[in-house]
Amino acid sequence: MKSDEKAYPPPAMLDPAILFASVLNGLTTGAVYALIALGLTLIYGVLHIINFAHGAALMMALYGVYFLHEKLGLDPYVSLPIMVPAMFVAGYALYRGVIARASHGKDENILLITLGLSIMLENAALYFFKSDTLTIDTAYTLSTVNIFGAMIAVPKMVAFFGALATTAVLLLVIGKTSLGRAIRACAKERQGARLVGINVDHVFAMSFGIGLACLGAAACFLLPAYYVNPQVGNGFVLIAFTIVVLGGMGSFVGALIGGFLIGVVESVGGLLLGESLGQIGIFVIFIIVLLFRPQGLFGARA
Amino acid sequence: MRSLASIAVLVLAVGLLPLFVSSGVTLGFVTMVLYATLLGQAWNILGGFGGQFSFGHAVFFGTGAYAMAVLQMRFGLNAWAALPCAIALGGVAGTLLGALSFRYGLRGSYFALVTLAFAEVFRILANTFDFTGAGVGLQLPLQEGAAQLQFATETGYLYLALALATVSLLFAWWLKHSRYGAWLAAVRDNEDSAAALGVNAFRVKLVAITVSGALMAAGGAFYVQKFHYIDPHLAYGAPISVEALLSAIIGGMGTVFGPLLGAVVLHGLGELTRNSLSSTPGASLVIYGALLVLIIMFMPRGIAGLFEGKR
Numbered sequence: 001m002k003s004d005e006k007a008y009p010p011p012a013m014l015d016p017a018i019l020f021a022s023v024l025n026g027l028t029t030g031a032v033y034a035l036i037a038l039g040l041t042l043i044y045g046v047l048h049i050i051n052f053a054h055g056a057a058l059m060m061a062l063y064g065v066y067f068l069h070e071k072l073g074l075d076p077y078v079s080l081p082i083m084v085p086a087m088f089v090a091g092y093a094l095y096r097g098v099i100a101r102a103s104h105g106k107d108e109n110i111l112l113i114t115l116g117l118s119i120m121l122e123n124a125a126l127y128f129f130k131s132d133t134l135t136i137d138t139a140y141t142l143s144t145v146n147i148f149g150a151m152i153a154v155p156k157m158v159a160f161f162g163a164l165a166t167t168a169v170l171l172l173v174i175g176k177t178s179l180g181r182a183i184r185a186c187a188k189e190r191q192g193a194r195l196v197g198i199n200v201d202h203v204f205a206m207s208f209g210i211g212l213a214c215l216g217a218a219a220c221f222l223l224p225a226y227y228v229n230p231q232v233g234n235g236f237v238l239i240a241f242t243i244v245v246l247g248g249m250g251s252f253v254g255a256l257i258g259g260f261l262i263g264v265v266e267s268v269g270g271l272l273l274g275e276s277l278g279q280i281g282i283f284v285i286f287i288i289v290l291l292f293r294p295q296g297l298f299g300a301r302a
Numbered sequence: 303m304r305s306l307a308s309i310a311v312l313v314l315a316v317g318l319l320p321l322f323v324s325s326g327v328t329l330g331f332v333t334m335v336l337y338a339t340l341l342g343q344a345w346n347i348l349g350g351f352g353g354q355f356s357f358g359h360a361v362f363f364g365t366g367a368y369a370m371a372v373l374q375m376r377f378g379l380n381a382w383a384a385l386p387c388a389i390a391l392g393g394v395a396g397t398l399l400g401a402l403s404f405r406y407g408l409r410g411s412y413f414a415l416v417t418l419a420f421a422e423v424f425r426i427l428a429n430t431f432d433f434t435g436a437g438v439g440l441q442l443p444l445q446e447g448a449a450q451l452q453f454a455t456e457t458g459y460l461y462l463a464l465a466l467a468t469v470s471l472l473f474a475w476w477l478k479h480s481r482y483g484a485w486l487a488a489v490r491d492n493e494d495s496a497a498a499l500g501v502n503a504f505r506v507k508l509v510a511i512t513v514s515g516a517l518m519a520a521g522g523a524f525y526v527q528k529f530h531y532i533d534p535h536l537a538y539g540a541p542i543s544v545e546a547l548l549s550a551i552i553g554g555m556g557t558v559f560g561p562l563l564g565a566v567v568l569h570g571l572g573e574l575t576r577n578s579l580s581s582t583p584g585a586s587l588v589i590y591g592a593l594l595v596l597i598i599m600f601m602p603r604g605i606a607g608l609f610e611g612k613r
Contacts, residue, residue, distance in 0.1 A: 050411040102599035119591030
């Protein structure tokens with residue numbers, strides 16, 4: 001699925017330098033995974049729903065960044081202040097307009113609604129943008145930096161630090177602002193939050209909006225080193241689910257550590273087993289964690 | 303008894319259809335509706351009657367399809383012998399997946415996720431090994447003749463699909479009228495209360511997923527015989543999981559005829575959009591996705607819910 005990575009010839013024996021480069025690469029990818037997973041885990045923690053449309057929303061954000069670059073000549077990193085608010089508004093509206101109305105208060109319904117939304121978005125993209133895989137060219141796409149002998153692509157380094165910075169901002173918003181306090185209150189006890197005068201429906205929609213805003217940021221960091229096509233979200237969504245389950249649903253720290261862990265497993269697994277089979281490592285982890293520790297490594301709530 | 307009579311009327315009507323209609327297009331449409339009914343009913347038995355939403359039913363479909371193709375091509379089995387094996391393997395896959403997930407108490411979204419992950423693992427495995435033809439897939443050699451379960455005209459496939467769909471409808475009818483069906487409904491509505499009343503929730507769910515997996519595998523086997531080809535995406539990809547759950551939900555979850563109604567609507571709509579929107583990829587699936595959202599928003603009990611009135 002990751003066609004941008006070079007097909008490594010299978011190493012005769014494990015060279016520590018190659019392994020080191022592979023781990024570093026995994027960490028940079030893992031930071032972006034963590035950012036995507038943070039949005040998912042926030043939505044789960046507050047709303048107790050799994051947003052199946054998360055991958056499709058990321059795909060839309062990637063197209064947004066792509067067209068801003070192609071039509072307006074905006075650098076993906078310059079698109080950040082456009083994409084983040086745009087995705088936030090889209091998320092807020094989607095929750096208020098569709099998800100809250102259609103759920104009839106049942107969680108299973110939300111599961112199916114978000115599945116329906118993802119089918120719609122994905123195929124609308126197929127209809128309008130065709131199935132071509134699109135990439136953008138920037139001055140820094142092919143440049144690399146040397147870190148202790150390992151060559152890491154510059155866009156991946158930017159993505160690493162950008163994802164970490166976005167995560168820090170998110171944690172500050174949740175931890176220090178009054179909105180964050182309201183979000184945490186609704187996550188813990190929605191009836192109680194309603195009783196003390198919190199507008200719960202508004203907070204739910206805000207959480208959904210912030211969750212998608214994370215995707216807006218992730219898309220800006222991803223595209224210079226990645227590609228976009230209508231199916232691109234599918235690969236990410238299972239990975240994001242794995243991270244969220246691994247870290248414990250609703251746990252921010254868990255999502256961060258889980259993101260790095262999965263990034264490294266994918267990178268090293270691909271090195272050892274080859275590209276196609278390497279992905280299995282992720283799903284095997286996913287299934288094992290789901291079966292034996294569904295509360296996750298860091299989650300308290302089952 | 304009324305629904306049993308309806309099933310009999312359906313079998314009679316479809317069975318006699320080839321005597322009056324010779325158009326291959328019409329017969330092909332009815333065949334595909336019956337095939338979609340089979341897939342929808344397979345999902346419905348676990349998701350609608352049992353309340354366990356699977357997002358990866360392709361795992362059973364693909365198992366049936368690959369078993370059918372591999373047994374014939376690699377082991378030289380006759381298609382008539384391969385069919386029950388494929389169905390049985392689908393049932394075994396259901397039992398294993400169910401035993402794993404239900405033993406560890408996976409419910410709701412966790413169950414949906416784990417089925418999705420299993421389908422994805424199998425897709426990657428089928429994509430990797432030469433045994434299953436890897437990414438190229440398997441092309442079943444053309445050997446027309448009833449002895450090979452391959453037919454030159456639509457009529458043969460029509461009867462095969464009718465037989466399989468009827469079995470699935472009869473099982474759903476039995477669920478509505480048996481003690482086991484009542485247990486399954488109790489587990490769906492409130493697993494903890496059901497368990498408190500002495501229902502063995504684990505075993506009840508295990509039976510449901512086994513039958514569901516076997517029926518879904520029958521759909522996969524039918525697909526291979528009809529289209530003579532299978533590849534990892536067709537077998538284990540998301541579209542087949544979505545098709546199964548769509549017809550059940552649109553028609554009405556937990557009803558005997560819901561999947562049939564859903565299949566008629568979906569395939570009718572598919573024909574309409576194919577004609578009007580030419581063959582632009584994606585267009586018909588956008589409508590399916592919208593339909594799923596709208597049905598849940600306005601008609602959570604599906605089309606069948608309109609006929610059943612208030613319960």
